[in-house]
Amino acid sequence: EAQVTQNPRYLITVTGKKLTVTCSQNMNHEYMSWYRQDPGLGLRQIYYSMNVEVTDKGDVPEGYKVSRKEKRNFPLILESPSPNQTSLYFCASSLDRGPNTEAFFGQGTRLTVV
């Protein structure tokens, strides 16, 4: 089954403790991205990657890192999480960067930083 898999689904952590949210897709998609969803703000893009070893900042990259060492994986790293990073995070992938291309989303990771 074609899918985007994120782990964990839920995470509670303390300020400053490094964490990684994993994202994997099995569709051989080139393009992957991370979003955060906050009430009243909709979805905002954090980082995106057009292919292996190619990443770029989205609208809200501060406090986050990503890597794309393999085509299927695109982990999101919070080196020193803070409470303002409490949010619902989504990973998405699409076949390429064409304007008509559908994005496939993971089920989300709800992160709470205390």
Added chain:
Amino acid sequence: GNSVTQMEGPVTLSEEAFLTINCTYTATGYPSLFWYVQYPGEGLQLLLKATKADDKGSNKGFEATYRKETTSFHLEKGSVQVSDSAVYFCALSDREGRDDKIIFGKGTRLHILP
């Protein structure tokens, strides 16, 4: 820059009522337009799309027509069901040059009462 504006929710309707969720966009080029739906506890999934002016996207009884003259892509359904309760996101593709992302509206929560 490009942007998407959709009506704020929540929208509450009775089953079998007619639904319209308004969406307008601002774009410099000729974007593709999308409606995504997010069911409770899940990620976003594509509902329908339209890639050029006057195109009509349709799926699961929902329709939306790409209106370039009014820069709109309103979502409609003739008879809603309880199972349509979800958050709906209007989006456009912005993939020219280095701006490689989908721009989402803030979402409209829909409640359908039995």
